[in-house]
Amino acid sequence: MTRTLPWLMVFALSGSQAWAQDAAQGDACGGLRFVNGRMELGRKLEPKGPATEACLKHVAEALASRPAIRSVTVAARLPDAERLDGQGLAVAKAAADVLVSAGVARTRVSAVAPPAVPGEPGQLQLAYVERPAQPRVAQVRAASGEVSAGSGPDSLRPRGVGDSLYTGELFQTSKDASAELELADTSRVRVTADSLLRLGAIELGANSKRVVRLELMRGTVETVAAPGGEGSVFEVRTRGAVAGVRGTQFRVSAQEDGGSRLETLEGKVALGADLGEVEVAGGHGSRVLPGAAPEAPRPLLTAPLLNGPRGGSFTTPPKLEWFTVAGAKTYRVELGRTADFAASVRTYEAQGQAFTVPTDLTGKWFWRVLPVDADGFIGFPSKIFAFDLRP
Numbered sequence: 001m002t003r004t005l006p007w008l009m010v011f012a013l014s015g016s017q018a019w020a021q022d023a024a025q026g027d028a029c030g031g032l033r034f035v036n037g038r039m040e041l042g043r044k045l046e047p048k049g050p051a052t053e054a055c056l057k058h059v060a061e062a063l064a065s066r067p068a069i070r071s072v073t074v075a076a077r078l079p080d081a082e083r084l085d086g087q088g089l090a091v092a093k094a095a096a097d098v099l100v101s102a103g104v105a106r107t108r109v110s111a112v113a114p115p116a117v118p119g120e121p122g123q124l125q126l127a128y129v130e131r132p133a134q135p136r137v138a139q140v141r142a143a144s145g146e147v148s149a150g151s152g153p154d155s156l157r158p159r160g161v162g163d164s165l166y167t168g169e170l171f172q173t174s175k176d177a178s179a180e181l182e183l184a185d186t187s188r189v190r191v192t193a194d195s196l197l198r199l200g201a202i203e204l205g206a207n208s209k210r211v212v213r214l215e216l217m218r219g220t221v222e223t224v225a226a227p228g229g230e231g232s233v234f235e236v237r238t239r240g241a242v243a244g245v246r247g248t249q250f251r252v253s254a255q256e257d258g259g260s261r262l263e264t265l266e267g268k269v270a271l272g273a274d275l276g277e278v279e280v281a282g283g284h285g286s287r288v289l290p291g292a293a294p295e296a297p298r299p300l301l302t303a304p305l306l307n308g309p310r311g312g313s314f315t316t317p318p319k320l321e322w323f324t325v326a327g328a329k330t331y332r333v334e335l336g337r338t339a340d341f342a343a344s345v346r347t348y349e350a351q352g353q354a355f356t357v358p359t360d361l362t363g364k365w366f367w368r369v370l371p372v373d374a375d376g377f378i379g380f381p382s383k384i385f386a387f388d389l390r391p
Helices: 017-024 050-064 080-101
Strands: 032-035 038-041 069-077 109-112 123-130 138-144 147-150 170-173 178-183 188-191 196-204 210-224 233-237 242-245 249-254 260-266 268-273 276-281 284-288 306-308 319-322 330-336 345-350 354-356 363-372 385-389
Touching: 032 050, 050 080, 069 080, 080 109, 080 123, 170 178, 242 249, 260 268, 260 276, 268 284, 276 284, 319 363, 345 354
Parallel strands: 069 109, 210 233
Antiparallel strands: 032 038, 038 123, 069 123, 138 178, 147 170, 170 196, 178 188, 188 210, 196 210, 210 249, 233 242, 242 268, 249 260, 260 284, 268 276, 306 319, 319 354, 330 345, 330 363, 363 385
């Protein structure tokens, strides 16, 4: 039996309140609904022309908010005289190109030229295939700068606080951005600047048992894992290693050369690679270089003792100062709008024991300092102080 796609039926329902409301909101299609694999429009979609192009761009915008739709088919139903010698397929491909240029991934769009409907003029019809509904696996709890998510690199779209994320989606932060995700098991993942994370399966079972799998493709994540019942799994994979959580708080970094670095702040984390596995207890770190076994755990550097300022208002940018940490090559200075450093975080590198706040960081900021050793391992964070810059 041959299965046919459910093609669009074009309606002219100028009297329909729903269509009228959509049109009043600036809908270039005169109304758009997704119904059982068909896109129902409020007006006929001509084979080409400015009105058709505007409607297709509106469809592309609507698809951006529907990641569950896996594919879209554009059908150009033209009379035989107009679709001979590949003309009909050319019209369908041109319409598909409009969707692609408006942001729909080319791999999600196909074009066909079936026979025209007897007695009806030529028109475009749109159909779609949607994967079954699935529960969200994470939610954006906080974000600053440009963050995006999508089913693949070509379908990343801007996301904001409160947006849901689903199994298999990529989540990306730009070079000046950061975000905090809350997973379905209430674990929290802080995604630092210039990072790319794929959300794997998150399964919640009886007796607090959970299975969480994440894949860090670039950058660094810091995780506070929620307590799990017996048999629970919480893994963060990189290109060359797997960090399996048996504790609560840790950082994982995926490096450009394929290496991986782990810093366990609390609890225990098993760091595994093809050539072996080590257990990294709280206060220690380890790394996996390309083609090598995990290194023996090393102690993380201790938290810096801050000298000040510990508060107060300033009319000129204050100088943040702290005391030397033995073994530190550089220091990472973090400034955030909130004391949990979940959003609006600025990160700077300091060579010595002082850092002058940039002039554009006006208002109230919280600050802390983390020591970094010669191999890039980040130690424990200092206490958190604040200042208020009012030029």
